[in-house]
Amino acid sequence: MSDELMDYDEVLKRYEPVLGLEVHVELSTASKMWCGCPTTFGSEPNTHVCPVCLGLPGSLPVVNRKAVEAAIRIGLSLNCDIAKWCRFARKNYFYPDMPKDYQVSQYDEPLCFEGHVEVEVGGVAYDIPIERVHMEEDAGKLTHVGGLGRIQGADYSLLDYNRAGVPLMEIVTKTIHGTGTAAPQVARDYMEFLRDMVRALGVSHGRMERGNLRCDVNVSLMPIGSTELGIRSETKNVNSLKSVETTVRYEIMRQGAILSAGGRVKQETRHWNEAGFTSPGRSKETAEDYRYFPEPDLVPVAPDPAWVEELRASLPEHPSKRRARLQQTWGVTEREFGDVLAVEGALDLIAATVDAGCAPAAARKWWLTELARQANDLNVPLEDVNITPAQVAEVQALVDSGSLNDKLARAVIEGVLAGEGSPAEVVASRGLAVVSDTGALSAAVDAAIAANPDVAAKIRDGKVAAAGALIGDVMKAMRGQADAAAVRALIMEKLS
């Protein structure tokens, strides 16, 4: 890193940052964009290939309907219009990772266009205008051996075409203005919004570390009050939420230093470095001419409007909206809700438990304490703990009806986790039901009063808190299988 940087806040006193984000989403369709090869990640190189995705002479593409469906659902989720008729286009350039030496993409006729979404940072809502969502194919993977791991200077390069032809969606924003000092956070939250959205739609694994989501980050600065856009840099393939944020921040500081010194920002492609800075990519002397033209091997895509409406009607609620709704209906504070979100998978499990009839507070209590501890001990995700939300709700129902007390309920859950069957089965086999035979209970209370005359006297004098000692004795005598509230009521009745 050799860039001059200017203090972040100083830059933003003088300049307004303008963002543009191009996000590539790798779809999780079972098969590739144009052929039946699987899209599985991490297989032996060149095992998921066929004449089509290898671009062998004579082979032809056929559009994957599921990929078009996914693209439309993404478009609808971003409030886009869906084209009634659009075509694929060839983007022509030579590169060894592209089997045909052109990429089938979309050019001036994207499938989805003119959308917008809102992201909230620190209580302020920012509108992100969406220019387009289009479909294209991924390229193969090049591994450069020797040198610096880049194509220049490598001893040789290895090609894996397993990824070639995997469906990609490109989501392109218009220029994003007015974010001010929040720019890095807005970019990060927008990425997070997209990640959560594609996961909720079930169209992508959304795993940034695997490259399922990659962001090209465009940043420019313009003097505050100006209306003329500055020269932008484009940082390619930024692949984590944190890196998106840092890239924007770094570019603001880098460009601020250049502009303040009276310099000119170079329009260039930059690389993101894990150490937290960007560096110039290979500079191109001339602009690349991709010679786009309509792909003659494919027929136009003309989605039936009725189908589009069907897809619109079946869209899931966006995760951010759902979170807001759940927080409100559960009546929990921001902080309490934060505790839920902090545990991976807890939100869905608690929501499902509530859906099964459990009170939200009880559902939260079970999943965030007893069960979270269990998951932690076993070192597994919470969702892999051996109990279902419905079973948790069942246990809580037994508590609510007085059949179990808290201690017994924990024992029942322990039994379910140990694989002893459903809560009802565990209650039966372990004999854990609370004793509700008032005769036996009454006798135990009488015995406790007789054994502790001094305590009984205190209670008669109005020192209600002393009842705890009697309750303890009764519970001991009942081997825990009594409802503490019922015991207390009986004691008070007898000593009143």
Place this chain on the structure above:
Amino acid sequence: MSELIRTDASELGQLIASGQASSVEVTRAHFERIAQVDDDVHAFLALTEDAALAQAARVDERIAAGEKLGPLAGVPIAVKDLLCYTQAPTTASSRILEGWVPPYNSTVVNRLIDAGLVILGKTNLDEFAMGSSTETSAYGPTHNPWDLSRIPGGSGGGSAAALAAFMAPLAIGTDTGGSIRQPAAVTGTVGVKPTYGGVSRYGIIAMASSLDQCGPDARNVLDAALLHEVIAGYDPRDSTSINVPVPGVVEAARRADVKGLRIGVVKELGGEGYAPGVEKRVGEAIDALVAAGAELVEVSCPHFEQALAAYYLIMPAEVSSNLARYDGMRYGLRAGDDGTNSVENVMRLTRGKGFGTEAKRRIILGTYALSAGYYDAFYGSAQKMRTLIARDFAAAFEVCDVLVSPATPTTAFKIGEKVDDPLAMYKSDLCTIPANLAGIAAGSVPCGLADEDGLPVGFQVMAPALADDRIYLVAAALEHALEAKWGAPLWSRIPELSVSDKTSDKGDK
């Protein structure tokens, strides 16, 4: 034996089905003929004798077992070297694919094999099907059996010459701007370019995707129709293939009745630049159809004048992109791989060495036509012209059922005559290009020999998209009328080729 090589495919099919001849015997007769004459004709780039004899034996066994197979089961066929076939290299007549054996079969090859046809080998063509003479083939030109000093047409000159030299009774061609019809015309054979989307393009090396179409070559109309029926039909592997029933081409070829059919003569396809002998024979053919009961209509297709110009922008544009994949990275030729060159240089050297002059010319033209700043003026306006030509056809088909014209402006020219004059060469396709631009069906059927040179003249019949059957109806009616007049098929007048004494131990070339 010699009778078998001059027997119609339909009759060979019957002989084999009825046990009067075996497929192995018929296949051997053709390999023997190839061994005898192909040194002079050079129609084949590769022979697949082992696979052919195995397939022939299989067909014979199935027939002996009482199985009922299709009408062409056991009949030999030659396949243009543009179709992927796992049993031989598929080269597109280019150095850049020399020796490349595809790991998969084209849909058309699979359909041939499934129908019991016996593939003899791969036929010569202009490099990547770019040319009208086979002279751009990296493996040398094919010679016209009517006169070995002349071109057999192109790009499918190898397939047409194989028919005219009796080395195969059937052949497969592809047609982007006339590559089936022009060779058929100049070799006195029958060739049909089906409606775009009628035959699967899967596994056929692309030249210009929006224009390419595979079709049948034969020595008579019924044989072509039988072959058409085998190869046509929807293929889910080709998005541009049409999912409708195949037109009743065989029925039309058998019916051969043009009574009441309205035949439109295209005014623009004739006059200056057309050989008198060609125009004379075409005129007589029209008369023969009228005598058979057809009605004559003169139609004007004013935009045909611009067809050649539009074609030479759209076609090279698609070529420039389709031929990009031949970069030496994955298959075929690789040049400069000695550790001193960057990947870009290896690509550059490979393409420089692997492509011939005509391929390079079209790649450069197409790259230019698609460039930023030129796209609208070139590719964009050519596409508009394409729409206007399609409208000309639509208007013409309002008033007539088929359109007719010469298939080529002249008869076969001399090898070497136009090879250095691309524009003169391109004009060979003047009559055939409009049908490709509009995606309609068209075919060429022989209509006699030109007076001035005694060489075959082709008569072109064009029909609306999906009405391929009308081509066979008109072509068969004309064939009947002319053969009645001549007393024999035109091919009976093909001069005897000198026969070398080699036997069929030639093996794969």
